Every structure is written in C-alpha cells, then in structure tokens.
Amino acid sequence: MPPKLTPMLEQYLEIKERHQDYILFYHLGDFFEMFFEDALTASRVLEITLTSRNKGAADPVPMCGIPVQAAPGYIARLIERGYKVALCEQVEDPAQAQGIVRREVTRLITPGSYLEEGGEPGNRYLLALAARGGRIGLAAADLSTGEFRVTEVTTPEKAWEEVGRVQPSEVLLPRSWKEAPDPGWNRPLEAYFRTYGADSLFDFQRAATLLQEHLQVHSLAGFGLAEKPEGVRAAGALLAYLKETQQGELPHLKPPVVYNLAETMVLSEAAQRHLELTRTLYRGTRQGSLLSVLDRTLTAMGGRKLRQWLTYPLLDINRIQERLDRVEALQEDPALRRRLRDLLEPVYDMERLTAKTCLNQASPRDLVALKNSLRPLPALQEALRQSRFPGLQEVGERLDPLEDVAEIIDRALLDEPSPNLRDKEARLIRRGFQPTLDQYLQVSREGKEWIAALEARERKRTGISSLKVGYNRVFG
Numbered sequence: 001m002p003p004k005l006t007p008m009l010e011q012y013l014e015i016k017e018r019h020q021d022y023i024l025f026y027h028l029g030d031f032f033e034m035f036f037e038d039a040l041t042a043s044r045v046l047e048i049t050l051t052s053r054n055k056g057a058a059d060p061v062p063m064c065g066i067p068v069q070a071a072p073g074y075i076a077r078l079i080e081r082g083y084k085v086a087l088c089e090q091v092e093d094p095a096q097a098q099g100i101v102r103r104e105v106t107r108l109i110t111p112g113s114y115l116e117e118g119g120e121p122g123n124r125y126l127l128a129l130a131a132r133g134g135r136i137g138l139a140a141a142d143l144s145t146g147e148f149r150v151t152e153v154t155t156p157e158k159a160w161e162e163v164g165r166v167q168p169s170e171v172l173l174p175r176s177w178k179e180a181p182d183p184g185w186n187r188p189l190e191a192y193f194r195t196y197g198a199d200s201l202f203d204f205q206r207a208a209t210l211l212q213e214h215l216q217v218h219s220l221a222g223f224g225l226a227e228k229p230e231g232v233r234a235a236g237a238l239l240a241y242l243k244e245t246q247q248g249e250l251p252h253l254k255p256p257v258v259y260n261l262a263e264t265m266v267l268s269e270a271a272q273r274h275l276e277l278t279r280t281l282y283r284g285t286r287q288g289s290l291l292s293v294l295d296r297t298l299t300a301m302g303g304r305k306l307r308q309w310l311t312y313p314l315l316d317i318n319r320i321q322e323r324l325d326r327v328e329a330l331q332e333d334p335a336l337r338r339r340l341r342d343l344l345e346p347v348y349d350m351e352r353l354t355a356k357t358c359l360n361q362a363s364p365r366d367l368v369a370l371k372n373s374l375r376p377l378p379a380l381q382e383a384l385r386q387s388r389f390p391g392l393q394e395v396g397e398r399l400d401p402l403e404d405v406a407e408i409i410d411r412a413l414l415d416e417p418s419p420n421l422r423d424k425e426a427r428l429i430r431r432g433f434q435p436t437l438d439q440y441l442q443v444s445r446e447g448k449e450w451i452a453a454l455e456a457r458e459r460k461r462t463g464i465s466s467l468k469v470g471y472n473r474v475f476g
Helices: 008-015 036-046 068-078 156-166 175-179 182-189 204-215 229-246 269-275 290-294 300-310 316-332 333-345 349-357 364-374 376-383 390-398 403-411 435-445 448-461
Strands: 023-026 033-035 051-053 061-067 087-092 103-109 127-134 134-141 147-153 170-174 194-197
Touching: 008 194, 008 390, 023 068, 023 103, 033 068, 033 229, 036 061, 036 068, 036 194, 061 068, 068 087, 103 147, 127 156, 127 229, 134 156, 134 229, 134 376, 147 156, 156 182, 170 229, 170 290, 175 194, 175 333, 182 364, 182 435, 194 229, 194 349, 204 229, 290 300, 300 349, 316 390, 333 376, 364 403, 376 403, 435 448
Parallel strands: 023 087, 127 170, 170 194
Antiparallel strands: 023 033, 033 061, 051 061, 087 103, 127 134, 134 147
16 A cells, blocks of 8 residues: 555545455546556546656556546446446535545446446346256346346256357356356356356345345245245345445336246357347347347337347247237238337337436436336327227237326426536426425525515514625625
8 A cells, every 4th residue: 555645545445445346436526536456447448548646756646537427438338348337426515524525335337237328229137147956047137127037947058058048248156156166167158247246145045035025025936936946046146236236226126037948949149149130140240130130119128029039939839829919910000000100209218217217327318208208108008909909909908108107207307407417507397396496496596686685575574774684605
C-alpha cells in the first residue's frame, strides 16, 4: 500500500478489498474514478486517458475517470470484454458530510446480470450448474426479462448440450470446481465467462429456503422441484447471486419453469451451428441465418420468443398443432394480421422496461416508454377477442390491458421529462399530481415573488407595516 494515503484513497481501498474481482467505479463529483490496477485496466480497455494522483510523489497513484452521465456506454464496453463492474456511489449529500463523503456499492454488474440496452433483443442468460449423485442441475435466468428456467439431466454430455443451447453470458459454478478442477467438467465451459461462487451458495437447504422465500410458499412441490434436488441447488445459487448483484429483491423474476429436455428436440451447439439456425457458420453473424429469414416480428419480445421456438422445437404433436392452428388463423385473416401489426409496431421492449422499473433502474423516459407501450393493449385485446378463431379469442381473454398502470404513469409524468435528473431545472412530474410538490416547485422557481407575496400577507395579518421578509444566504 502506498504511503500517506489520503482519507479518500483509504476509503477506496477499503471498498475495493471487498470487491476484488470487479472494476470499482468510485463516484467523485460528476465522475466515476478508477485507481491503481483498475485504472490501468480501464484506460486500456476503454481507451481513455490515464493520469495519476500525487504526481510529484515517489509512488504516484494511477487514475482515470469517466463522466457519470456517460457511464452506461463505458460499462457496456467493459461487460462485452468480460469484466465485472461495481458501482460505488455517494450515499449522502457532500454539502452535509462530516469529513469524507460516505460511499457504498449500490450495484454489481456482471455479464450475466447486465440490463442490456440497445443492440440485438436476444436474451442475456446467467446459468448456474450443480452436480451430485449422478444428476446435474441447470438453472438459467435472464435478469432483463424475468425469465427463470430449471432442468436436470443425468450425464455431462446432456448438460453441455443444454449449455450450448442456452448460450449463457455468464456461468455460475461452485468454487470447489475451480480449486479442484476436473477436466471433464471445466473444459466445455472454457468458451464462457465463468464466476465461481462459495460452495455454501449451492447448499440444498439454503437454496430451498431462499427459493421458498422468493416465491412466498412453504413447499417447492407445486413448481415441479420436489424431485429435483440438483435443480434446486442450481436455482437457489443463481437467485442468491442475482440478489447480491442487485443489492436487493427481484420482484420481477418469474417463478421458475421446470422443463424436461425430452419434451423438445435436442439440438446440440454443433447442430445449431451447422444448421445456421441463429448465426451463420463462417461469419458468425445473425444476417443470413434461418432466424434472420423467418424473423418478421415487430417487438423485442416477439424476436426472443421466435428464437426460443427455433432452438427448442416441440415434439408434442398437440402443442405443435395448436401453434400451427393460430398461425393458420392469422394467415387466413389478413385484415386482422395488419391490425395487430399496426398495434404492435410502437411497442417498446416491455419486459426489459418492467425489469428496470422493478430494480429501481428505470429513468423517467423509460417509464414514459412503458406507458406508450401499454396504450395499444386495450385495442389489441379487442381485436383478438373479435377474431373468428377460438384460439386467438382465448389469447385476447388472457391479455391484461394494464390500463391502470398506463393511467397513473400518464398522470404522474410529463410526456417529455428532462433527460438529465441532475439538472436543477429538470422537469419530471406533472403539475397537479402532488399539490405539496407543486408548492415547493413554485417556491424554488418563483422565490422572489413568493417572498414578496409572503411579506404582504404577513404585514396584513400582523398589522406591522414595517415588517420585512428577506432571504439569508447562511440559513436560506
């Protein structure tokens, strides 16, 4: 440790000690700063200027920084290169701090827990593995959509095939697998970003209890997990890891869906690659794959669903026929098909907007986008209900138009809220939504006029014609 560290750097190193596997984004004014090895790594990967603190000292401290407002783009680049980021933010007002401003890590961002913005609408899965007694549990979740799936297989070969189909952004494994590596287990995972969690995360009782608390149930039997102990261990470890990265609960994460690989056609990673289902064989691009030819979906949710259908072809003839009947119904009713496409075209990625909202990461503009996406739902429901085909009518009946959600967002937020929340002139809330807030805003924006009016009222109320009301910079 360099000598004569400032209190700020002492605080930085104390927090960094608890997050050694992460690049620590340390909030300092309008910037996220990085120091020491993190600065060397970030400056190289992000191609930003490397400078130093204590330049005249024998051991200057390497540092680099990025504007807070530009952080999402830089974080995305680090995540794509396989790094993890810890956001360390100021949790008290610097003007009121006694000494060094208190800071805490508010979010851990990893390749499998990143709420991706932009780019392709595909899933970003975190996958956890657990194995014991000849059985292997696999649990996969997409934090950005709330999808949560669990299965068990009986051989490593089947497990690797499923990993290849899922194509996870990150794989969570017990730390003992790293400390006592078994080539038969680890070599097939070398192509993926791996995180090794404490073996205690994979303890069956702990995992089962955590899942029960999350689902608010006394038993996991109703979810098909009663006879899948390895699936429970993998799912519990995955849930614990996601809660740690988000520093809180995950209300948008759906109940786990237990699936059986025997219900769908097994397409290994090699088969998918040679069939060019989602990527071309030589260039590895989506363009030119079967998915790019078939995909005429208008929403990100539809694109993800189509990809899942391609990689998990059904074997149950009844389910296949049900799906084809609905396709045929839309094919035979071009007017309905055009109507549905017109209604779906303005819809944003509602799954990801909902996830960001539940995780307290949504901006006001995200909420407005969610409102605009909800607006077509009543008309969409009515169009499906009026279909001649019972299967589409059933979809319409199950659809919740969520008019109450759209209405409260519309009442609360301006149609075009300010993008920069740090701007003192930022406008977000509609007038009339909260009378007390309206009063405070009027005082802050019309201070002089308000003070003059208050002076006139108080003179009249007290009868003191010489009464003065003014502003004092010291006390406000």
